[in-house]
Amino acid sequence: MNFTKIFLCLPTRYTTFTALKGKAIMTKLNELKKHLKRGKVYRRTELTKWSKSVDRHLEMLLEDGTLQKLSQGLYYYPKESAFGAIPPEEEALVRSFLKDDRFLLTSLNLYNSLGVGTTQLYNIRTVYNHKRNGEFQLGGQKFSFHVKHHFPKKLTLEFLLVDLVNNLQKLAEDQEEVLKNVSSKVQTMDTKKLEDSVLEYGNAKAKKILLPLMNRKEQLKHAS
Template identity: 60%
Template structure:
């Protein structure tokens, strides 16, 4: 069968390839708007290595580097999966920079979002999606400290020791910002913990 040609000699598949951008992630329905036979074209693009399948209906056009094909960036992958740019990527590894005694490394990426809950494998990586009513647009020290206390039961370290260090570290934070973060993002238990910690840090010490 002779492939359909545009007036400039370009096939529909070639036209679809022209639309693709290195490093981007696409859903099947996005590709369908540029194709008259999306499933056939997807099969061809996967076969020739142009696209990589990440999950059902989700595909990446990898960037070529001197080391080979680069995996899709987490934020682009998650945005396409959710069909939403309102999310926050986090990891328990970030707690290690807070100076509260956590040292463990975790192979886990948490996605706070408004739409999906559960563990999903995307592009060979596992993401832990958690629906949360509110979260900041980017990670802050205050949010991480509150998030650590929220997730204390999931950490490998001695919990009482970590809480003691969190209480000490809280004294070095701006109290209004930390109080706001605890109010906006903390669980009931976390709110209570920081209310007590901040109160203890501001009360005058009797000699």
Template identity: 55%
Template structure:
């Protein structure tokens, strides 16, 4: 039992672990994991991924999404977003989507982690954090997937493009825009720089 107690001692509340992370603390990792899952010390989130629930006054706190995705990808190179983030642009998107999108370099597809659906999109480039410029480019890249009136959102998005800093928007369009988004925004930006 001493080894199980030692194993348990290494586990930090709120952390997400891959089975491979746990091997270092146990000579019988599968048996120990099974016992701790049964005890409720560990929670299985996905194949080979476990969470140590952090207790709060409201019960167990769910795993942090960043931590969850980091463990799944075995990587820090990703960006989690959602179509809900477009609502901050004020371009007529008002729907609430229960969708988490993960831009990353490794995985593509839909995965269920910790009871939540994540849509992984393998991309060459994406920023470290969300900005209005990136969100506008991303919105136009994904316009056809939105539930709102596309024509209306497009017109408002093009008007919004004129309000954003030209230099950073041009960088976002060049780095992250698909062919259609570049076709829409680059002429607009050229026009604005000639007018300036």
């Protein structure tokens, strides 16, 4: 038996085997890519539907720039524009993180639209939800998650005012001055809608402050 000949053939066979294995991996990777949609955020667990070697494929997708890692177990397939990759939409980011559609995305910055004297800007978004508490960094953005039993599906002017009073201690502005402006703001708002929001979403402090203001408004209305 010519052992030298067999030995010389081994590298060629090994190279062929490695090439075939590499080709199979790339084929599976390309099959996985076909399922990905630009602009969508994916959890690692979602990708297991299309890959039996998800960790290896994730490593390759991150390396070739197909996916971006947003946080542990969370990935983004970016949309492209003439100016480069477009960041993920905040709602898509939060939805994938929570694995739930029931949340309200807001910010202390939105209080500035009420005209009650708040002007400070904050670099963190607030997420009311039914699952998670705590601060998390997702895709380079800071989110503060708060479990709350009741919150509206969409932001309203009334909810924002109630939410401001709920979070008065978090504001950088003078609280007494803000409350004076809140008192004036209440006079211009729909009493029924505001009352519903206070009763549904207000904490004890918000109810103590806002309900008397609305009662006073109604008393003045009937007295005139």
